[in-house]
Amino acid sequence: MSLYILPKERLPGFVDNLRAGFRVVGPVRTETGYAFADIRSADELVLEYPTTILPPKKYLLPQRETLFTFRTGKAEDGAQQIEVEPVFQDVQPTVIFGVHTCDMHGIVLYDKVFSQGYKDEHYCARREQTYIIGIECLRPCDDASFCKDMGTLTAPPVYDLHMTAVDDNYLIDTGTEKGERLLLANVEAHLATTDDIRRLSQTLSAKWPHFRHRLKMTKDQIPSLMAINYGSHIWDTLGERCLACGSCTNVCPTCFCFDVQDEMALNMEEGERARMWDSCQLREFALVAGGHNFRASKASRVRHRMMRKGKYIQQVHGITGCTGCGRCQRACLVDITIPGTLNALYDEMQIDLSSATGA
Amino acid sequence: MFEMASNLTTTTTPRAVNGHSSIYLPTIAQVVDVQTETAFEKVYTVRLPGGQNLGHRPGQFVMVSIPGVGEAPISVMSSPSRTFDTFKLCIRNAGDLTSVIHNTILPGDYIGIRGPFGRGFPLEVFKGKDVLVAPGGLGMAPARSLIDEILDNREEYGRLIVLYGAKNPSEILFRDELRAWRQRDDIELFVTVDRPDESWVGHIGVITRLFPRVQINPFKTIAVTIGPPVMYRFVVMELLGKGLTPDQIWMSFERRMKCGVGKCGHCQVNHRYSCQDGPAWTYAEALAFEEAL
Numbered sequence: 245m246s247l248y249i250l251p252k253e254r255l256p257g258f259v260d261n262l263r264a265g266f267r268v269v270g271p272v273r274t275e276t277g278y279a280f281a282d283i284r285s286a287d288e289l290v291l292e293y294p295t296t297i298l299p300p301k302k303y304l305l306p307q308r309e310t311l312f313t314f315r316t317g318k319a320e321d322g323a324q325q326i327e328v329e330p331v332f333q334d335v336q337p338t339v340i341f342g343v344h345t346c347d348m349h350g351i352v353l354y355d356k357v358f359s360q361g362y363k364d365e366h367y368c369a370r371r372e373q374t375y376i377i378g379i380e381c382l383r384p385c386d387d388a389s390f391c392k393d394m395g396t397l398t399a400p401p402v403y404d405l406h407m408t409a410v411d412d413n414y415l416i417d418t419g420t421e422k423g424e425r426l427l428l429a430n431v432e433a434h435l436a437t438t439d440d441i442r443r444l445s446q447t448l449s450a451k452w453p454h455f456r457h458r459l460k461m462t463k464d465q466i467p468s469l470m471a472i473n474y475g476s477h478i479w480d481t482l483g484e485r486c487l488a489c490g491s492c493t494n495v496c497p498t499c500f501c502f503d504v505q506d507e508m509a510l511n512m513e514e515g516e517r518a519r520m521w522d523s524c525q526l527r528e529f530a531l532v533a534g535g536h537n538f539r540a541s542k543a544s545r546v547r548h549r550m551m552r553k554g555k556y557i558q559q560v561h562g563i564t565g566c567t568g569c570g571r572c573q574r575a576c577l578v579d580i581t582i583p584g585t586l587n588a589l590y591d592e593m594q595i596d597l598s599s600a601t602g603a
Numbered sequence: 604m605f606e607m608a609s610n611l612t613t614t615t616t617p618r619a620v621n622g623h624s625s626i627y628l629p630t631i632a633q634v635v636d637v638q639t640e641t642a643f644e645k646v647y648t649v650r651l652p653g654g655q656n657l658g659h660r661p662g663q664f665v666m667v668s669i670p671g672v673g674e675a676p677i678s679v680m681s682s683p684s685r686t687f688d689t690f691k692l693c694i695r696n697a698g699d700l701t702s703v704i705h706n707t708i709l710p711g712d713y714i715g716i717r718g719p720f721g722r723g724f725p726l727e728v729f730k731g732k733d734v735l736v737a738p739g740g741l742g743m744a745p746a747r748s749l750i751d752e753i754l755d756n757r758e759e760y761g762r763l764i765v766l767y768g769a770k771n772p773s774e775i776l777f778r779d780e781l782r783a784w785r786q787r788d789d790i791e792l793f794v795t796v797d798r799p800d801e802s803w804v805g806h807i808g809v810i811t812r813l814f815p816r817v818q819i820n821p822f823k824t825i826a827v828t829i830g831p832p833v834m835y836r837f838v839v840m841e842l843l844g845k846g847l848t849p850d851q852i853w854m855s856f857e858r859r860m861k862c863g864v865g866k867c868g869h870c871q872v873n874h875r876y877s878c879q880d881g882p883a884w885t886y887a888e889a890l891a892f893e894e895a896l
């Protein structure tokens with residue numbers, strides 16, 4: 245697999261050719277901001293975009309997804325009968341175009357979650373038909389992002405193709421053989437020359453100073469920071485502020501929890517079982533029959549989310565649970581932020597330390 | 604009017620669509636018997652298609668569903684030693700799904716089953732040891748799986764001690780078995796109720812009141828407690844007081860569950876998924892989680 249060079253003016257042709265064989269989705273401009281949407285013509289696709297409202301996770305784990313349909317009824321002897329039929333929704337050749345590096349890190353996690361242990365073929369069937377075309381981030385999205393702190397400013401090996409804008413060209417790295425075939429079958433691209441690669445290197449190293457650090461600690465310190473501060477009073481302060489609206493988890497590229505609900509057709513004989521995004525920030529999330537709630541307070545729910553992002557996902561899947569994309573901060577109505585929380589925990593420990601040492 | 608009945612009973616594994624199968628698709632199983640245990644609990648005997656063995660361990664659960672209503676985790680009540688072409692579930696009428704099961708499911712009806720799921724009790728660790736089982740309330744249902752397994756392989760275990768606490772006499776489960784157990788000299792049974800009625804002649808008070816009645820050898824005892832979350836702290840205190848170490852004490856965690864396969868997130872206890880890594884845990888493991896007790 246190699247590096248190719250594609251003049252920018254050939255991008256529309258590439259997109260249009262892809263559209264002939266694939267559902268192509270990518271960032272488009274909308275009234276409320278940029279959003280991943282179906283690309284109906286190549287000029288809709290915007291590759292220099294700050295951030296999207298939702299990450300592309302919606303194509304891999306739809307907001308609502310039918311798992312199976314059923315038919316119930318009574319047999320002649322009066323016994324109740326049931327027939328079930330699995331449904332694999334939205335399984336179609338799809339290209340997700342223009343994925344930022346942080347969001348690719350989210351996809352790495354999703355792939356682990358749904359393919360490991362019990363294999364979730366609803367996800368995997370869709371994923372197998374999905375191509376990912378990344379776009380290298382050369383400027384920060386906005387003040388909310390902290391990808392540099394989270395180590396997500398470089399692309400993880402999850403892309404089929406990864407594009408970097410260099411002057412009037414895209415330098416395209418082929419991450420997979422199928423990605424390379426996709427490229428060469430749909431546009432005329434040439435192998436990059438040593439000169440092209442030198443310019444790519446310059447572009448990549450020049451981008452770093454534009455991104456700032458927001459965290460006072462390193463990414464590797466976060467799990468310990470979270471572990472030590474499980475009992476911090478900061479959770480109570482955040483719990484008082486939190487509205488428990490679930491916006492943060494909705495927009496998060498590493499949130500994947502879901503609810504399962506049955507829906508019955510009007511004839512009361514047919515229906516379907518579906519899953520839909522759920523949020524650990526909602527009161528009912530850990531409630532059981534009889535009324536016991538394992539996370540009754542908002543403080544405990546905010547803490548659970550932060551713990552997942554900073555520690556639990558790392559413990560279970562070996563990768564960071566936060567991509568630093570900043571979406572939860574943008575979505576939060578009461579300004580609860582991950583960097584703000586981590587820094588507050590960190591500051592508090594410095595105070596504790598200095599009072600303990602008398603410094 | 605409804606003709607698909609015949610092929611239903613031959614469905615053993617979920618059908619595949621374009622080579623894909625679904626971990627969320629229940630196997631349609633037939634309820635062959637329903638017994639009323641108490642005002643709130645009924646025991647359902649379930650037969651998988653073709654009489655296939657469920658192949659579970661004590662402490663595991665299945666996801667039970669009625670399409671159109673919902674799905675919920677229910678412990679397998681029957682022991683592996685008594686599970687051949689059918690298995691038993693003891694279901695309390697507690698909410699949306701369970702009330703529909705109680706009100707509509709009769710022998711001959713079909714329900715959805717997925718599983719068995721979760722880590723059961725490690726019998727290989729229990730073998731050769733004295734086993735103290737302390738169920739509270741509905742915890743007696745999953746406890747039955749363990750107790751019957753031990754009774755059916757009696758020579759492989761040491762003493763079997765059962766300390767059972769129920770709210771009141773009318774909520775005591777499995778009265779026939781309790782009576783039979785009292786006749787045996789290889790099981791030591793103590794039952795207490797919080798709120799006795801006039802007919803009650805046994806022990807009175809919460810389950811912890813039974814612990815002073817038994818002496819155990821702390822070097823060779825494994826304890827298992829299954830019950831409502833509030834009970835664990837108190838039972839664990841008693842067990843530690845008898846000299847057991849945290850890794851000799853097993854407990855089963857109740858948590859909301861939607862998938863049973865470690866994805867949906869509802870049953871998380873700190874970073875662990877109770878449906879996969881539990882629901883049975885040692886107290887030593889539980890101590891490592893802030894969210895455990």
Ligand SMILES: Cc1cc2nc3c(=O)[nH]c(=O)nc-3n(C[C@H](O)[C@H](O)[C@H](O)COP(=O)(O)OP(=O)(O)OC[C@H]3O[C@@H](n4cnc5c(N)ncnc54)[C@H](O)[C@@H]3O)c2cc1C
Nearest residue numbers: 532533674675676677678694695698699700701858859860
């Ligand atoms: C490992 C395990 C084993 C269990 N074994 C048994 C048993 O042997 N017998 C028995 O009667 N009950 C058992 N329960 C409890 C049983 O799952 C709940 O009573 C049941 O989910 C209530 O469902 P519902 O729809 O009737 O109630 P609702 O309150 O209407 O609940 C709606 C949904 O929320 C979830 N939910 C609610 N309460 C619980 C809960 N306590 N645990 C897990 N999910 C819940 C379920 O998905 C349920 O369908 C067990 C629970 C767990 C976790």
